[in-house]
Amino acid sequence: MTDSADTEYRVVADDVHKAFGELDVLRGVSFTVPRGTATAIIGPSGSGKTTLLRALAGLDVPDAGVIRVGEVEVDFTQPVAKDVLRRYRAQSGFVFQSHNLFPHKTVLENVTEGPLIAQKRPAEEVRAEAVELLGQVGLADKRDQYPYQLSGGQQQRVGIARALALKPRVVLFDEPTSALDPELVGEVLGVIRDLAVEGWTLVIVTHEIQFARQVSDQVLFTDQGVILEQGPPAKVLGNPREARTRQFLDRILNPL
Ligand SMILES: Nc1ncnc2c1ncn2[C@@H]1O[C@H](COP(=O)(O)OP(=O)(O)OP(=O)(O)O)[C@@H](O)[C@H]1O
Ligand SMILES: [Mg+2]
Numbered sequence: 001m002t003d004s005a006d007t008e009y010r011v012v013a014d015d016v017h018k019a020f021g022e023l024d025v026l027r028g029v030s031f032t033v034p035r036g037t038a039t040a041i042i043g044p045s046g047s048g049k050t051t052l053l054r055a056l057a058g059l060d061v062p063d064a065g066v067i068r069v070g071e072v073e074v075d076f077t078q079p080v081a082k083d084v085l086r087r088y089r090a091q092s093g094f095v096f097q098s099h100n101l102f103p104h105k106t107v108l109e110n111v112t113e114g115p116l117i118a119q120k121r122p123a124e125e126v127r128a129e130a131v132e133l134l135g136q137v138g139l140a141d142k143r144d145q146y147p148y149q150l151s152g153g154q155q156q157r158v159g160i161a162r163a164l165a166l167k168p169r170v171v172l173f174d175e176p177t178s179a180l181d182p183e184l185v186g187e188v189l190g191v192i193r194d195l196a197v198e199g200w201t202l203v204i205v206t207h208e209i210q211f212a213r214q215v216s217d218q219v220l221f222t223d224q225g226v227i228l229e230q231g232p233p234a235k236v237l238g239n240p241r242e243a244r245t246r247q248f249l250d251r252i253l254n255p256l
Contacts, residue, residue, distance in 0.1 A: 010201040016065030027225035038202040040212035043222035049205045058089035070169030093163030095173045101147040108143040133161040153184030173204040
């Protein structure tokens, strides 16, 4: 692993396979994510988007393929040592569809928990960074509240601050707005857009086509466990090559 490789790409996935029992969910997925760019993943339900994201996060272990995230490359065709998997996992932050906050901890404690416990970093420094992150996601005044006192959109923004607090090389989002009431979607997408502008490296599974078009640098369209089409958003979303991509977009954009 060389430093120059990390400066160019934050994710390099090569021929990733994953089956659940008889079901081949990922059937040879390859792509790269250049540093400081946003990648949107779109595709039908069951096409393997979450499975792919969980493989990048190391939450699930693929059956085959090589993935580098940040500075750690793992060849999943071989048994993976625990400490390698731990270092691989630490390269990314994950924002779930529903935020998974600790209900009995305050907003600030939710954000500081990972850096304090998992990373064992000094409390004062962690707290100062968490306060700053909460300001960044527009929740400076909520730090002593508990999750139940927040709206869904606010909770999701805490979830984003929590992922960022671990200083990951890549932030992974799995349909971050799909559990929200429609009027709360914009505030969360706005925070993600700001992260893209700031130069974070992002991979976002989303059905928000307009958002993907405005914010992403590349779009991957997954279908039946492969990336059927990929390219710049204007191309994949505006003028798709594949009939399946066109059908999918048509169904999303014209649901009736
Ligand atoms: N832990 C698991 N055990 C068994 N099957 C699974 C598991 N996780 C996912 N699957 C199956 O793998 C396929 C792909 O699932 P995945 O969650 O990756 O799809 P998705 O593209 O994220 O779909 P959605 O848009 O509905 O979230 C589905 O058929 C799903 O039922
Ligand atoms: Mg999913």
